[in-house]
Amino acid sequence: MPQKSAVLKRKNVRNIRHIVQAAFFILVAVTATVSVLAERGIKIPIPDASLHAICPFGGVVSFWQLLNVGTLVKKVHESSVVLAVIGLLLSLLFGPVICGWVCPFGTFQEWLGKLGKKLFGKRYNHFVPKNIDRWLRYLRYFVLAWVSYMTIITGKLIFQDYDPYFTLFNFWTGEVAITGYIALALVIILSLFVERPFCKYACPYGAFQGIFNLFRIFGIRRNAPTCISCKACDKACPMNIEVSTSKVVRDHQCISCLECTSETACPVPATVQMLALPGTVQDSFKKKSETSEAAK
Amino acid sequence: MSKKPLSLTIVPMAVIIVSVFVIGIAGANLLGVWKTTNTKEPVKIKTGEFAGLPNPADIRGSYTWADVGKAFNIDVQHLLTAFGATDPAVKVNTLETIYTKETLPAGLEIGTGSVRLFVSLYTGIPFTADEGTVLPISAIAVLKEFGKADSSLIADAESKAYNPAAKQQSAAAKAPATTTPAPASQPAAAAKPAETATAAPAKPATTATTVKAVPTAENPAPAASAKTTSTTVAGTAETHEVKTGTVTGKTTFKDLKDWGLTEEKIKSATGGKIGPDSAVIKDWAEPNGLTFSELKPKLQALLDAK
Numbered sequence: 001m002p003q004k005s006a007v008l009k010r011k012n013v014r015n016i017r018h019i020v021q022a023a024f025f026i027l028v029a030v031t032a033t034v035s036v037l038a039e040r041g042i043k044i045p046i047p048d049a050s051l052h053a054i055c056p057f058g059g060v061v062s063f064w065q066l067l068n069v070g071t072l073v074k075k076v077h078e079s080s081v082v083l084a085v086i087g088l089l090l091s092l093l094f095g096p097v098i099c100g101w102v103c104p105f106g107t108f109q110e111w112l113g114k115l116g117k118k119l120f121g122k123r124y125n126h127f128v129p130k131n132i133d134r135w136l137r138y139l140r141y142f143v144l145a146w147v148s149y150m151t152i153i154t155g156k157l158i159f160q161d162y163d164p165y166f167t168l169f170n171f172w173t174g175e176v177a178i179t180g181y182i183a184l185a186l187v188i189i190l191s192l193f194v195e196r197p198f199c200k201y202a203c204p205y206g207a208f209q210g211i212f213n214l215f216r217i218f219g220i221r222r223n224a225p226t227c228i229s230c231k232a233c234d235k236a237c238p239m240n241i242e243v244s245t246s247k248v249v250r251d252h253q254c255i256s257c258l259e260c261t262s263e264t265a266c267p268v269p270a271t272v273q274m275l276a277l278p279g280t281v282q283d284s285f286k287k288k289s290e291t292s293e294a295a296k
Numbered sequence: 297m298s299k300k301p302l303s304l305t306i307v308p309m310a311v312i313i314v315s316v317f318v319i320g321i322a323g324a325n326l327l328g329v330w331k332t333t334n335t336k337e338p339v340k341i342k343t344g345e346f347a348g349l350p351n352p353a354d355i356r357g358s359y360t361w362a363d364v365g366k367a368f369n370i371d372v373q374h375l376l377t378a379f380g381a382t383d384p385a386v387k388v389n390t391l392e393t394i395y396t397k398e399t400l401p402a403g404l405e406i407g408t409g410s411v412r413l414f415v416s417l418y419t420g421i422p423f424t425a426d427e428g429t430v431l432p433i434s435a436i437a438v439l440k441e442f443g444k445a446d447s448s449l450i451a452d453a454e455s456k457a458y459n460p461a462a463k464q465q466s467a468a469a470k471a472p473a474t475t476t477p478a479p480a481s482q483p484a485a486a487a488k489p490a491e492t493a494t495a496a497p498a499k500p501a502t503t504a505t506t507v508k509a510v511p512t513a514e515n516p517a518p519a520a521s522a523k524t525t526s527t528t529v530a531g532t533a534e535t536h537e538v539k540t541g542t543v544t545g546k547t548t549f550k551d552l553k554d555w556g557l558t559e560e561k562i563k564s565a566t567g568g569k570i571g572p573d574s575a576v577i578k579d580w581a582e583p584n585g586l587t588f589s590e591l592k593p594k595l596q597a598l599l600d601a602k
Binding site for chain 1: 316387
């Protein structure tokens with residue numbers, strides 16, 4: 001009986017993140033939709049803002065132009081810069097929590113992933129061979145570099161035509177390029193096989209946020225002496241990070257979803273936790289053998 | 297005794313994330329920096345003869361007709377008549393839904409770029425339109441009466457203007473046995489001033505033309521109008537030929553180098569900056585604090601002096 005209530009408690013705790021995600025998804029969907037309707041003369045008494053105005057990535061790619069010229073990239077507004085600063089602050093403290101808790105497109109992929117899990121069971125999220133997957137994960141940094149360079153050169157939001165996130169919330173507006181539809185279709189199909197494929201392989205903002213995993217203040221830490229090596233944390237991680245072999249998770253792909261912690265997946269209390277980290281970047285390379293020795 | 301590190305669980309994390317967003321946005325709002333829309337004030341031209349005047353190149357699709365009229369001191373009724381619009385509160389980017397690709401001949405475009413071109417010809421403030429950007433013939437009638445740019449520029453714009461009436465006549469002449477209904481999306485106002493319209497023969501793309509702006513009795517010249525203006529009216533895509541040594545909206549830094557300008561000479565025009573070879577100068581200029589309309593004559597002068 002106590003075991004059953006513990007399982008229920010874990011499920012309820014995990015749902016808190018899902019509720020936060022759903023709330024942000026609805027907020028963004030309503031705000032963006034009301035904005036498009038307002039442009040067409042249909043006024044709804046809800047505060048509206050274009051998707052660009054509430055996307056922190058617009059603020060990130062505008063920084064260069066803002067610092068050099070004092071203006072923003074076309075279609076980007078001051079609100080994007082505010083959100084980018086909020087994102088920066090959260091990332092410095094907790095890593096890419098925006099990805100794991102806020103981003104509506106990450107949420108959308110997670111929802112599709114639930115269907116994928118039902119279809120493929122344990123094979124889900126394990127289709128891509130590890131040695132290939134490992135290198136594919138760096139693709140998003142090329143996307144980030146390309147998008148940043150092109151935005152600086154042209155002063156325009158160059159990624160919009162390829163952005164599946166923009167397409168998701170604007171597919172009905174006639175503003176979406178064919179490449180955007182193709183990107184969204186690809187993400188939808190891939191999400192049935194891989195958890196968060198866009199976040200893993202192509203998201204430029206995810207790449208930017210991922211860098212903060214290397215020096216974030218709070219991070220996921222595994223307590224080796226109490227770890228029973230059941231690998232429940234590895235199985236729970238949507239980004240396929242091997243938490244069970246790390247002392248401190250500083251993997252650039254961590255989205256700070258806390259799915260691996262002792263509150264949710266890990267069966268041993270106080271073994272995998274989000275803690276203020278005294279560690280350094282080197283910790284991410286310390287594998288199980290070293291940490292076990294240290295424990296002895 | 298070792299100090300226990302601060303730990304975070306899911307509930308506090310959720311509270312922190314939501315709170316940071318709420319407090320951050322509320323704080324930005326209080327400080328007046330939470331802006332989700334444009335100010336509808338185009339950037340001012342920073343240097344040259346037109347310094348201090350609003351730049352037509354910065355008119356955005358999200359501006360309403362009223363915004364454009366206010367920013368450039370143009371009678372909003374003139375704008376509405378020119379583009380066959382009726383509501384000053386409607387955004388100028390709706391032009392792209394009125395004049396669709398299906399309505400217009402291939403390669404031509406009537407959209408926000410056309411509004412920029414119209415404002416330039418109306419006020420005499422320089423602007424370089426993209427290739428294929430044209431005006432509806434109804435705009436020419438307004439410009440002939442109120443435009444402050446040189447009449448040759450307006451005549452040039454007229455020669456390329458889109459005239460739906462002429463299009464219908466041409467279609468009817470080609471197929472006399474059948475009737476050609478006007479496209480549903482064709483604006484009524486654009487078709488009206490047929491009596492002032494001329495046919496729009498295809499012409500090779502024009503290059504930059506330096507002209508004197510002509511003030512009219514009805515519209516006293518603004519500060520800019522007595523100055524030398526440089527406005528480029530786009531040609532049609534079908535007839536465009538790239539002229540070697542002519543700076544256009546599509547010229548890249550590589551083109552300039554190919555035409556014999558050294559990096560130092562280019563930098564002398566751009567104020568010490570230079571973009572990558574593949575960068576289109578027009579696109580590169582704005583993010584670097586320059587306006588193409590100012591840069592173009594300088595670069596052209598360097599090329600001409602060679």
